[in-house]
Amino acid sequence: xxxxxxxxxxxxxxxxxxxxxxxxxxxxxxxxxxxxxxxxxxxxxxxxxxxxxxxxxxxxxxxxxxxxxxxxxxxxxxxxxxxxxxxxxxxxxxxxxxxxxxxxxxxxxxxxxxxxxxxxxxxxxxxxxxxxxxxxxxxxxxxxxxxxxxxxxxxxxxxxxxxxxxxxxxxxxxxxxxxxxxxxxxxxxxxxxxxxxxxxxxxxxxxxxxxxxxxxxxxxxxxxxxxxxxxxxxxxxxxxxxxxxxxxxxxxxxxxxxxxxxxxxxxxxxxxxxxxxxxxxxxxxxxxxxxxxxxxxxxxxxxxxxxxxxxxxxxxxxxxxxxxxxxxxxxxxxxxxxxxxxxxxxxxxxxxxxxxxxxxxxxxxxxxxxxxxxxxxxxxxxxxxxxxxxxxxxxxxxxxxxxxxxxxxxxxxxxxxxxxxxxxxxxxxxxxxxxxxxxxxxxxx
Amino acid sequence: xxxxxxxxxxxxxxxxxxxxxxxxxxxxxxxxxxxxxxxxxxxxxxxxxxxxxxxxxxxxxxxxxxxxxxxxxxxxxxxxxxxxxxxxxxxxxxxxxxxxxxxxxxxxxxxxxxxxxxxxxxxxxxxxxxxxxxxxxxxxxxxxxxxxxxxxxxxxxxxxxxxxxxxxxxxxxxxxxxxxxxxxxxxxxxxxxxxxxxxxxxxxxxxxxxxxxxxxxxxxxxxxxxxxxxxxxxxxxxxxxxxxxxxxxxxxxxxxxxxxxxxxxxxxxxxxxxxxxxxxxxxxxxxxxxxxxxxxxxxxxxxxxxxxxxxxxxxxxxxxxxxxxxxxxxxxxxxxxxxxxxxxxxxxxxxxxxxxxxxxxxxxxxxxxxxxxxxxxxxxxxxxxxxxxxxxxxxxxxxxxxxxxxxxxxxxxxxxxxxxxxxxxxxxxxxxxx
Numbered sequence: 071x072x073x074x075x076x077x078x079x080x081x082x083x084x085x086x087x088x089x090x091x092x093x094x095x096x097x098x099x100x101x102x103x104x105x106x107x108x109x110x111x112x113x114x115x116x117x118x119x120x121x122x123x124x125x126x127x128x129x130x131x132x133x134x135x136x137x138x139x140x141x142x143x144x145x146x147x148x149x150x151x152x153x154x155x156x157x158x159x160x161x162x163x164x165x166x167x168x169x170x171x172x173x174x175x176x177x178x179x180x181x182x183x184x185x186x187x188x189x190x191x192x193x194x195x196x197x198x199x200x201x202x203x204x205x206x207x208x209x210x211x212x213x214x215x216x217x218x219x220x221x222x223x224x225x226x227x228x229x230x231x232x233x234x235x236x237x238x239x240x241x242x243x244x245x246x247x248x249x250x251x252x253x254x255x256x257x258x259x260x261x262x263x264x265x266x267x268x269x270x271x272x273x274x275x276x277x278x279x280x281x282x283x284x285x286x287x288x289x290x291x292x293x294x295x296x297x298x299x300x301x302x303x304x305x306x307x308x309x310x311x312x313x314x315x316x317x318x319x320x321x322x323x324x325x326x327x328x329x330x331x332x333x334x335x336x337x338x339x340x341x342x343x344x345x346x347x348x349x350x351x352x353x354x355x356x357x358x359x360x361x362x363x364x365x366x367x368x369x370x371x372x373x374x375x376x377x378x379x380x381x382x383x384x385x386x387x388x389x390x391x392x393x394x395x396x397x398x399x400x401x402x403x404x405x406x407x408x409x410x411x412x413x414x415x416x417x418x419x420x421x422x423x424x425x426x427x428x429x430x431x432x433x434x435x436x437x438x439x440x441x442x443x444x445x446x447x448x449x450x451x452x453x454x455x456x457x458x459x460x461x462x463x464x465x466x467x468x469x470x471x472x473x474x475x476x477x478x479x480x481x482x483x484x485x486x487x488x489x490x491x492x493x494x495x496x497x498x499x500x501x502x503x504x505x506x507x508x509x510x511x512x513x514x515x
Numbered sequence: 516x517x518x519x520x521x522x523x524x525x526x527x528x529x530x531x532x533x534x535x536x537x538x539x540x541x542x543x544x545x546x547x548x549x550x551x552x553x554x555x556x557x558x559x560x561x562x563x564x565x566x567x568x569x570x571x572x573x574x575x576x577x578x579x580x581x582x583x584x585x586x587x588x589x590x591x592x593x594x595x596x597x598x599x600x601x602x603x604x605x606x607x608x609x610x611x612x613x614x615x616x617x618x619x620x621x622x623x624x625x626x627x628x629x630x631x632x633x634x635x636x637x638x639x640x641x642x643x644x645x646x647x648x649x650x651x652x653x654x655x656x657x658x659x660x661x662x663x664x665x666x667x668x669x670x671x672x673x674x675x676x677x678x679x680x681x682x683x684x685x686x687x688x689x690x691x692x693x694x695x696x697x698x699x700x701x702x703x704x705x706x707x708x709x710x711x712x713x714x715x716x717x718x719x720x721x722x723x724x725x726x727x728x729x730x731x732x733x734x735x736x737x738x739x740x741x742x743x744x745x746x747x748x749x750x751x752x753x754x755x756x757x758x759x760x761x762x763x764x765x766x767x768x769x770x771x772x773x774x775x776x777x778x779x780x781x782x783x784x785x786x787x788x789x790x791x792x793x794x795x796x797x798x799x800x801x802x803x804x805x806x807x808x809x810x811x812x813x814x815x816x817x818x819x820x821x822x823x824x825x826x827x828x829x830x831x832x833x834x835x836x837x838x839x840x841x842x843x844x845x846x847x848x849x850x851x852x853x854x855x856x857x858x859x860x861x862x863x864x865x866x867x868x869x870x871x872x873x874x875x876x877x878x879x880x881x882x883x884x885x886x887x888x889x890x891x892x893x894x895x896x897x898x899x900x901x902x903x904x905x906x907x908x909x910x911x912x913x914x915x916x917x918x919x920x921x922x923x924x925x926x927x928x929x930x931x932x933x934x935x936x937x938x939x940x941x942x943x944x945x946x947x948x949x
Contacts, residue, residue, distance in 0.1 A: 107803070224545070241828060351885075434910075476909075
C-alpha cells in the first residue's frame with residue numbers, strides 16, 4: 071500500500087510516516103503528491119478539491135504539508151469575515167509578521183499583491199508555496215473579484231505559489247459569470263462501508279481485543295450506515311455507546327465471542343440513540359449520564375424538542391388558534407365553520423377532493439388581519455373589545471416568531487400574516503383552553 | 516576535458532526525469548512563453564508594429580485584444596513586449612504600466628498604482644501622497660507637459676479591460692483615451708479582455724476617443740493542428756542535456772499521438788473546448804504520472820487523465836449520499852415528474868417517501884421526521900436542492916419550497932453506480948409515477 075506514496079523529491083522516511091497517518095487515502099495522497107511534484111518545481115496554479123464532509127480533504131492536505139515540511143498557509147474562510155483578515159493571515163504565514171504589518175488599514179487586493187511581490191523579491195521562493203483555503207464556498211459570498219484573483223494568484227504575484235481550495239460543493243456552482251482561470255478538479259470519494267469499518271476499528275479500547283471492537287463497529291454501522299456516512303459523526307457515536315456494549319461482558323453474563331447476545335443487548339439502545347443523541351436532542355453528556363442510570367430508560371429524559379410548551383396569555387392563545395385556523399383553512403369554508411346560520415351547503419360541493427389534506431402538506435397560507443380578528447371573535451366565547459392590548463398581542467406574537475408578517479410594504483393598513491406553529495403545539499394550546507381545534511380544521515373533516 | 520563532458524551527457528534516469536518534469540511543468544503551469552506564438556502570426560505582426568511605432572516614433576495608439584479565455588491573449592502581448600524590448604531604442608524609451616481589473620477595482624487604487632509604477636515625484640519609497648483629485652490633476656499635468664518629440668512614451672496595459680468599464684463614470688478610461696487622442700505625451704493603451712461586446716460597455720464619450728482597433732484571437736485551427744500542438748507541447752527541446760533520453764522521449768510522444776484511442780480522447784477534448792488552458796490541465800495530469808519507474812507517457816495515462824477531466828462532479832457527489840438521502844432524491848424526482856417541475860417542500864417529499872414505505876411489507880427505513888429533516892438539510896447544504904426564494908427565516912423549515920438541481924438522467928445514472936443499492940429502491944426509481 072505504501073508503494074503508491076513514492077516520490078523522488080521527498081525523504082522516504084517522511085513519506086512512510088505520511089502513509090501511516092492516511093488510511094484508505096493512499097490513492098488521493100499519491101495523486102496529490104505527484105501533482106505537487108518536487109518542492110522546487112512549479113505546481114498547477116490552483117487546485118480545487120471537493121468531496122463529502124469528513125472524507126479527509128483537509129486531513130490529507132494537512133498531513134502532507136506538515137510531514138513533508140512544505141511552505142504553506144492554511145486559511146479557513148469561515149474565520150476570514152473580511153478580506154483584510156485573509157490577507158494578513160497569508161502574509162503572516164508566508165513572510166512573517168513584518169510583512170503583515172505593512173498592510174494598510176482597509177487593504178484592497180491591489181495592496182495585497184503589491185506587498186506580496188515586494189516581499190517575494192526580498193525572499194524569493196525556493197520551494198512551492200501552498201495556500202490552502204478551507205470551506206471555499208464562502209469565497210463566493212465575499213468580494214466578486216477575490217475568487218478569480220486567487221485562482222490566478224501565481225500569475226499575479228509571479229511567484230511559485232499554488233492555491234488549493236477545499237469545498238463540499240461542486241465547482242460548477244463556483245464559476246463566475248465572465249469565467250475565470252479553471253482550476254484542476256480533484257474528487258475525494260466517500261469512504262465505502264469496509265473503509266469506514268477499517269478506520270473506525272483503529273481507535274479501539276486497549277483492554278478489549280481487536281475482533282471484539284470491530285464486531286461492535288459492525289453492529290454500529292448496521293444501524294447507522296443507511297442514515298449517516300459522516301465519519302466524524304460515526305466516530306462520536308461509537309465512542310459514546312461503547313460502554314453500554316461492554317456492560318453485559320463486565321457483568322459476566324456473556325463471553326466476548328457471543329456476538330448475538332451482545333447484538334441483542336445493544337441494538338435497541340442504538341436505535342434509541344438515533345432518535346436522541348444523533349439529532350442532538352440530548353447532549354452527549356446527558357446521554358452518558360443516562361447510560362449510567364440503569365433503571366432509568368434511555369430517552370426518558372426530555373430532549374430539546376420536548377420543551378415546546380409555551381405559556382401565553384388567554385387572548386394570545388385564542389389569537390394563535392385563530393391564526394392557525396385562518397392559515398390552514400380555505401377562506402370559503404369560514405362561513406360553514408364559524409357562522410351559526412350558514413344555510414345549507416351540500417356536502418359534495420363542500421369537500422373538493424383534491425383540496426383535501428393538502429393544506430397540511432403545502433404549509434400555511436397568508437391571511438389578512440380582518441379575517442384573523444373575525445375568526446378570533448367567533449372562537450372566543452366572551453365579548454372582547456378590540457383594544458390596543460389585542461393588537462399589541464398580535465405584534466408580539468410576530469416578534470416571538472409564532473406568527474410571521476408576510477408583506478412588509480404597508481405596516482399599518484391591512485397587514486398579512488402567516489401562522490408558524492406546528493399542529494402538535496396548537497393542539498396542546500387549544501387543550502389548555504378547552505377548545506377542540508381538530509373539529510374546526512378543514513383537513514381533518 | 517571536453518571528452519569527459521561528452522561522456523557525462525548520459526545522465527542517470529532519475530535526473531533526466533526531474534529535468535523533464537521541470538521543463539514541462541514550467542510550460543504547463545507557469546505559462547512559459549514560447550519562442551513564437553503559433554497560429555497568431557498576423558496578430559503578432561500587427562501588434563508588434565503598432566507598439567514599435569508607439570515606442571520609437573512616439574505615436575499615440577489604443578488597441579483592444581479580444582478573445583475567449585485561454586486563447587493566448589496575454590501570451591501574445593508578452594511575446595510582443597519581449598521582442599520589442601530587445602530593440603535598444605525601445606528599451607531605453609518605453610515606460611510600462613501594468614494594471615489588472617481584478618486588482619485595481621476602482622479608479623483611486625488604479626491611479627495610485629499608475630503613479631507608483633511611473634515613479635513620479637509625489638511617490639516616496641512606496642507611498643503615494645495626495646487625494647484622488649490631486650493625483651489625477653498631477654498625473655494629467657505630468658502627461659500634458661510632454662510632447663511627441665521629447666518625452667518618453669508610456670505603455671498602459673489594462674488586463675481584464677471589461678472590469679475597468681464598470682468603474683464610476685469611467686474616469687480613468689476617459690482620461691487615458693483622451694491623452695492618446697490629443698497631442699500630449701505619447702501613450703499606447705492596450706486593453707485585454709474576453710468579452711466580445713466590450714465596446715458596448717463604454718460610454719459614448721469614451722468610445723469616441725477610442726481608436727476602434729481590435730485584435731481578435733478567435734482560435735481558428737482544426738483538429739490536426741490541435742494534435743500538432745499536443746505533440747510540440749509534450750516534446751523536449753533540442754538543448755536537453757541528455758540527447759539520447761530526449762530522442763527516446765520525443766519518439767515515445769510521437770507514438771503516443773499516433774495511437775488510435777489517444778486520438779479519440781483528444782478529439783473529445785477538442786470538441787468540448789479548444790483553449791490551451793484545458794489542454795494544459797490534461798497534459799499536466801498525464802505528466803504527473805511520469806516517474807523513474809515509468810519514464811514515458813503511455814496511452815493509458817492519457818485516457819485516465821481524460822476520464823478525470825471529463826467526469827461529472829454531481830454524479831461523484833451522488834455516489835456518496837446515504838440510502839435515506841438517495842430515497843429522498845428519488846421522491847423528489849417523482850414529485851417533479853408528477854407536478855411538472857413545481858417546487859416542493861419537505862412535507863411533500865416525506866409524504867411521497869411514506870407512500871413508498873407503505874407499499875413495502877418489511878420497511879427497514881421507517882425513520883422519524885427529524886432524521887429525515889436532517890438528511891434533507893444535508894442535501895440543501897450540498898446545494899443539490901435550492902430554496903425557491905431566499906427568505907429562509909420567514910417560513911418553517913418543513914414548509915420551505917425547494918427545487919431539485921439535478922437532471923432526470925443524472926439521478927438514474929447515479930442509481931446504477933450506487934454501491935449496494937437495494938433492489939426495491941431501484942425499482943421504485945424506475946417506476947413511472949411514484
